[in-house]
Amino acid sequence: MRRERIVLVGAGRAAAAAAATLRREGFDGDLVVVGDEPHPPYRRPPLSKAWDGAAPCVDDLLVRDAEWYGTNAVELITGTRAVALDCASRQLTLADGARLGYDRLLLATGGRPRRLPGVRGDRIHHLRTVADAAALREQLAGDGPLVVLGGGFLGCEVAAAARASGVEVTIVEMAPTLLSRAVSPELGELFAALHRSRGVTVLTGERVDSVVQAGDQVVVRTCAQVLECAALLVAIGISRSTELLSGTPVACDDGVLVDEFAATSVPGVYAAGDVAAAHHPRYGRRVRVEHDDNAVRQATVAARNMLGARDVYDDPHWFWSDQFEHNLQMVGSPEGHDRSVVRGSPGEGAFSVFHLRGDRLVSVLAFDRGRDVVTGRKLVAAGATVAAEQLEDDAVDLRRLLRRQGGRPS
Ligand SMILES: Cc1cc2nc3c(=O)[nH]c(=O)nc-3n(C[C@H](O)[C@H](O)[C@H](O)COP(=O)(O)OP(=O)(O)OC[C@H]3O[C@@H](n4cnc5c(N)ncnc54)[C@H](O)[C@@H]3O)c2cc1C
Incomplete structure (x- = not known):
């Protein structure tokens, strides 16, 4: 019997997460990752943060060490661009002329700087x-x-x-x-x-x-x-890397349009990470996200759905930024909030801002108070209703509020 083949285009954060999920979930067909950079997937966030003098070394940034791909039977083709896609015959053409047939394909091509x-x-x-x-x-x-x-x-x-x-x-x-x-x-x-x-x-x-x-x-x-x-x-800012899709029936706007299952308009073709513009059930609109954690989570959902699951991707999105010795984290979207409350002391340093729509917590932003986002993320994901006075009161343990919602603090 012919072995199934899944091809992941773009060897970045999303592709690495998808490859790991596919193997973890028991996919035992051929798994190929094609990337145009000369490296296995690596993390980009450290590239813009604290410089210790030395030039960045890709070996310190790898999502998984190079051996992982061999051990898990993942064929990693680096330094090679995918240049054409034929959705009717399910064939991907690479820059060196090679053709790869696929049963399912993940577009994880990210973006490039404007x-x-x-x-x-x-x-x-x-x-x-x-x-x-x-x-x-x-x-x-x-x-x-x-x-x-x-x-x-x-x-x-x-x-x-x-x-x-x-x-x-x-x-x-x-x-x-x-x-x-x-x-x-x-x-x-x-x-x-x-x-x-x-x-x-x-x-x-x-x-x-x-x-x-x-x-x-x-x-x-x-x-x-x-x-x-x-x-x-x-x-x-970035432009999404979608040139591979010109002339194909895969619907694109500023990004590859996907539904809440990370599926594109073409059967068998999925997209995740920076390149995807996803219908987001939580926000009721299309959302394009350029965060590391989103690439991992959305690709994980896409990979499971490629194997027949029907997981909905409705993560509230979390990101962080480090500037000087300070850390900023945010989860959710403050869009449409009608009240915000502050926990901590903005004048003196660390503080968090909680955004509420009615009693529902919709986002948390923390300046040097990452712990508030750890629990805040679970409260936002659960659609928790919380009294503003409790959020404001530093003596109230956020984990207690989560437990009250039936959630599990870490
Ligand atoms: C300097 C920097 C700092 C960042 N800091 C943060 C941070 O602090 N917090 C945070 O949440 N996020 C941060 N991000 C964003 C985060 O890195 C991205 O959201 C994440 O890398 C997206 O992963 P991806 O797999 O979708 O795309 P990428 O990581 O961009 O991977 C896509 C890969 O596909 C390749 N590719 C494109 N087209 C083709 C093709 N046709 N054929 C083959 N290969 C192709 C690309 O070259 C690239 O290697 C940062 C990004 C940068 C650049």
Whole structure:
């Protein structure tokens, strides 16, 4: 009898989670992972965080060591791009001309950094891969200044890491505050103050008009000033890697459209991670998420569903960010909340903000209070109804509130 074959396209966080789940759940057919980077799947979050001086080493970042793939009969094809997909005959074509038939396919191609049109130069950087991180750090070794274009999480983390290692840094952000897509203006201001207190120049509400590399210098003209730097990091978001799907019937928008089962519009084809734009039953709309934990969880659901389960993916989403010695974590979405309560002391340091819609807890954001998110995540996932006064009261153990909902604290 012909052996079944599952192909995972993109050798990143989502593909690694899917491969492990498929084997754990007993899939004993052929399992192939195809990735265009020269490495097995690795973790990207450390690439933008604390720089210890040395260039990042991919061996320290691997999701699983290289032997795992052999031991688990996972064929890992690295350094090879998938270039065409024929959904009718269920064939994937690779850049070297090889063709891979599949019974089920997972699209886990992630995204790539958005670029400034027409701007080129070896001092203009983007950050997605370990090679990108090495190139940026090498150029900044003992030398700056660095201009970071974009005050989102990636830009702020790199700014903090570079500044802490002694580099002169300026952040240029178009919005009125930092992190404006993810957090409240107040919290954005808190982060701007943190960066300024460490010597980062933070320019908000400032558009970039032009960027030109001239010799060893990059000249950035904003609407208000001219900045000269040794390196520019363009951190203005990602575009989903969906070019493989052009001309196929797989429905795409800004990402591969999937339902709550991580299935695309084409039978047998699934998508997970940064590339997926998923219908989210919890939020009642399509959601695109660019978080490490989402890639793992959504891919796990996709893998189980590829084997015949009907798991619904309705995770409330959790992410974290590290800047200087501070940690921010968030779970859920504050969208539509009508009340927020604070636990802890924003003036003095650690605090959490709980967002409620009526009595229902919809999201938790914690600044240096990760423990609140550990339990808060379970409360949000359970759709818990909680009295605001109890959330506010530091003497009330959140785990007790969870137990009352019938949940299990860790
Ligand atoms: C610097 C950095 C810091 C981050 N920090 C955090 C953080 O602190 N917290 C957090 O929650 N998230 C963070 N993230 C986001 C997190 O890393 C991503 O959400 C996660 O990597 C998504 O996993 P993925 O498998 O969907 O995509 P990826 O990890 O991007 O993997 C996709 C892979 O597919 C490859 N590929 C694309 N097209 C093809 C093709 N046609 N053929 C073959 N291969 C292809 C890509 O090259 C890539 O290797 C960070 C990301 C970056 C870049």
